[in-house]
Amino acid sequence: MxxxxxxxxxxxxxxxxxxxxxxxxxxxxxxxxxxxxxxxxxxxxxxxxxxxxxxxxxxxxxxxxxxxxxxxxxxxxxxxKTEDIKRQGADLMILLDVSNSMLAQDLAPSRLENAKRAIAQLIDRLHSDRIGIVVFAGEAYVQLPITTDYSAAKLFLNTISTDMVPTQGTAIGAAIDLGMQSFDFKNGTGKAMIIITDGENHEDNAVDAAKNARSRDVSVHVVGVGSEAGAPIPVIENGRQVGFHTDSTGQQVISKLSEDMCKDISSAGGGVYVRANNANSGLGIVMDQINKMQRKTLDTKSFKDxxxxxxxxxxxxxxxxxxxxxxxxxxxxxxxxxxxxxxxxx
Structure with a gap:
């Protein structure tokens, strides 16, 4: 050639x-x-x-x-010369919470930015696996259809912000359902979801959605971002912080990590729960579990040199x-x- x-x-x-x-x-x-x-x-x-x-x-x-x-x-x-290369891969869907509470700064520089940085590091570790991204707040949207184009994945990741979902809330169940729709169940390879959220679910029954995913051999893992003490939610205008969100009484809204919710979802989905902190994103532990999944072998012929x-x-x-x-x-x-x-x- x-x-x-x-x-x-x-x-x-x-x-x-x-x-x-x-x-x-x-x-x-x-x-x-x-x-x-x-x-x-x-x-x-x-x-x-x-x-x-x-x-x-x-x-x-x-x-x-x-x-x-x-x-x-x-x-x-x-x-x-040519060489027959056998590649093994799994399908991985990242479900990223982009609600306003993810702007809280109990993880530096914020929960969302900390999560994006961790996802970028995870992408660097992938080889033959396919990856997709779903973002959610009050509603869920596919940010990146499942693909092996890791450069595109990083490009789409960089564009994620809390402004991209107009409806506020934390609809984890809707995100799981949308992630399930994004999988190709005919290819027979292992499938998993990683939910990165602070766990403040107010919109639907995420536990039932995780159980449904598990019934179809899709494991659901959860990475909790935030702290039990919580942090106020910044108000960002024109790229600058102008204050903090307050409730109807004028008190600052404190967003806390809901570990119980995160654990319930991961347990129902047959996955693991890991709490992220500034030193460890927790995705390494999750990937160790994902690497144990069944991977479909794909035979391809390509020019080696x-x-x-x-x-x-x-x-x-x-x-x-x-x-x-x-x-x-x-x-x-x-x-x-x-x-x-x-x-x-x-």
Whole structure:
């Protein structure tokens, strides 16, 4: 298999025909200028060193050298051998709480940012597993459909904020149901969910949703973010904190980690519960459990190695330029004086 590492440079090959057209136009103009001086044979005797073929040879070698140089810069590569690769992977769905309570700062710099940083580290640990992201507050939305494109996963992760779900609340059950809809149950591989939340569920029965997931062989793990003491919820306007959320009596709202709810969900979902802190996100423990799941083996054939071949084209370009340099644009008078096939008259 042949490929080019820098295909954009191949567009420069279009300049080669332009070179030939320009050279032909200049040659045609020179011939007309010489013809205007007088009789062709007389002018030829006046300029015995002028050659009509050598400039074309010189230019042809130069143009071909340019073409080889461009191809070399594009770096042609050849797949040296193929290898059958067996990859094993599981399906993993991240359910991330983006309610306003996740702005609380009992985890630095906030619960949400701490969780996003932990997810990014988890993505770096993945190899063949597929990952998807669901965000939820009062409602749940698929932020990233399940995929093996880890670069896309990180890109979508960076865009997550509490502003992306207009309805406030913590609908963990709806998030679990949406995560279940995102799985492909026909592929037979292991499946798991990781819920990252402070556990303040006010919208639905998350425990029943976790039980339903477990009944379909999907394990539900929970990472609790926050502290038992809790923290006030900042009010953010135009990217700046302008105060804290208050209740109807004017008292600051303190958001606390609801560990009982988190434990109930993980227990119903057949998973583990881990409490995150500033030193440990807890996802390492969860991934240890997920790595024990059944993974489907996928047989794929791909090129193992690609070897650069640019040096051959650069070498050819150098030789062509060397030959072009030593070709004179004028006739060699000594060689022209040799008449090998001329019959001398006695």
């Amino acid at each position: 042949l490929r080019f590492a820098h295909t954009q440079f191949l567009w420069a090959l279009l300049i080669i025909p332009v070179f030939f057209i320009a050279f032909w136009a200049v040659s045609y103009w020179k011939r007309k200028a010489i013809a205007s001086l007088g009789d062709k044979e007389v002018v030829k005797l006046m300029m015995p060193q002028v050659s009509t073929t050598r400039p074309w040879w010189k230019f042809s070698f130069f143009a071909l050298a340019c073409a080889m140089l461009i191809i070399g810069i594009a770096d042609p590569q050849i797949g040296s 690609f070897e650069d071949r640019f040096q051959f084209f650069l070498g050819i370009a150098f030789v062509l330029l060397l030959v072009e340099f030593f070709i004179s644009g004028r006739k060699n008078m000594r060689l022209s004086a040799i008449k090998l096939f001329e019959v001398k008259k006695s």
